[in-house]
Amino acid sequence: MLTVLHGESEFRRERELAELRISQDPEGLATVRFPRGTPIPTIMAAARTPGFFLDQRLVITECLLADHIRQQQLDPDLVHALATLPSGCHVISLEPPLPPAVLDQLRAALGDAVTFVDCNVPIGEKLIEWVTERARSYGVEIEPAAAEELVIAIDPTALQRRREHAGSQSDQQAGLDLARVDQELAKLATAVYPEKMIRVAVVRELVAADDAPLEWALIDALNRGDATAIVRELERALDTNAVPDVLLAQLASHFEALFAAQILPHLSPDAVAAATGLSARRIAQVRRILSTRSSMNAGAMLAALRAIDASLKRGIVIDSEAALAVTLLAGAQRVRPEIRRFER
Known part of the structure; x- marks a missing residue:
């Protein structure tokens, strides 16, 4: 067979x-x-x-x-x-x-x-049906409008392009990244719990339209101060599809938003965005993530990541992967005392 x-x-x-x-x-x-x-x-x-x-x-x-x-x-x-x-x-x-x-x-x-x-990427309405079925695999429903919002956030032309080519045998080009869609659905299902419905508002809040998916497992390892997990997740990210410069920029963006959210905790995401120039969506996103880091610690991590970026651009540092690993492990050392205080 x-x-x-x-x-x-x-x-x-x-x-x-x-x-x-x-x-x-x-x-x-x-x-x-x-x-x-x-x-x-x-x-x-x-x-x-x-x-x-x-x-x-x-x-x-x-x-x-x-x-x-x-x-x-x-x-x-x-x-x-x-x-x-x-x-x-x-x-x-x-x-x-x-x-x-x-x-x-x-x-x-x-x-x-x-x-x-x-195993092609579904076309038109079948793509929305596929997103709906994948959401159900995580125990939630997703509004049709929210499913469209998710697809458009990841690939703004996906629905338009595939509706135009529906029924065409020539539409065999690489399509929407379904793995990314699935990853975002898993994140959204976790975010809406204990509710069972993903709505447009939460998609707009949590799915960055112009960013590659952040390495959440690496962020989690950093927040736990787990050096072994940091090394493992960093190697996994670099061995799959993460470019060191892009990963560095993503981590810096995350800690920049975390720092801003922590030093202005009583302001709305829109107000923080207006004051800092950051994305309100990113501010809202990091506030939903439990972090044991103080604002001082988040600021130190951001400064260290920016220092790597500056050194790379000036040619002072050549091995970006090694520099990133050293910085992340140092960040893990800084967060451990805060975790112990947090647990008390």
Whole structure:
């Protein structure tokens, strides 16, 4: 059996894969995963090897089909190999958008033994429906207008662009970042608790339209003064998609807003924004986050981050990652005495 998870959204592909793995091999005892570029004979050898603990063998591949397309057709040898898979083997292939001719070729060769799962970014109203379903997975509902507000905040042209191209087979470009949408929904669900509805107002308050998602796990580690967690989360952020300069700017922006919110605690977010030039949305956001830092500590952290930025621009500091790590660990040392006072 062959299942093809194809489309532009890596987030949807990985979620569909996770559901298949849970349903078919939750313990992972009969599962093997091959990275892109693995030779076909290696994959097929694994597919034809019986499982030790289960009757069924689960083989996961990446771009197995896409890498063997020539002139809109799959390699005939690969098609034959897939058509002759043993009954106890299930191959799942994660693929980018594939040409319709390739899908037709597989249907003709494998018949009912092949399943295709569309993992493209939903279009138009289907995108709003997808956002609604993801919100429900976090135990909340989201108003349709709030779902649109969230999508537009992350990608201002997403709904317009996809409504214009609805029904077009050519709309295969990289679309809205669904992982970012999901992350924001998780944050919003936490923010509205114990209520069960995400409304437009809270989206406008908590979702920054022009900022990349902040590394909240790193912020949490900083607020706890947990050096081990700081190192772990910093490495994770830099190993995924965070550019050191961007991460530095995000952290500085966070502590700037935290400092302003703490030194002007009795003023509304709009009043603080007017006095400081910061975003009222960011001020409101940081006030909803429990922090054990004093305003003096937040100010010291902001000054240290700005010093790194200035040193980088002047060429005094070259290794931005090392400088950022040292500064964050020093900040953890400063916050620990305050945590002890807070706990008393």
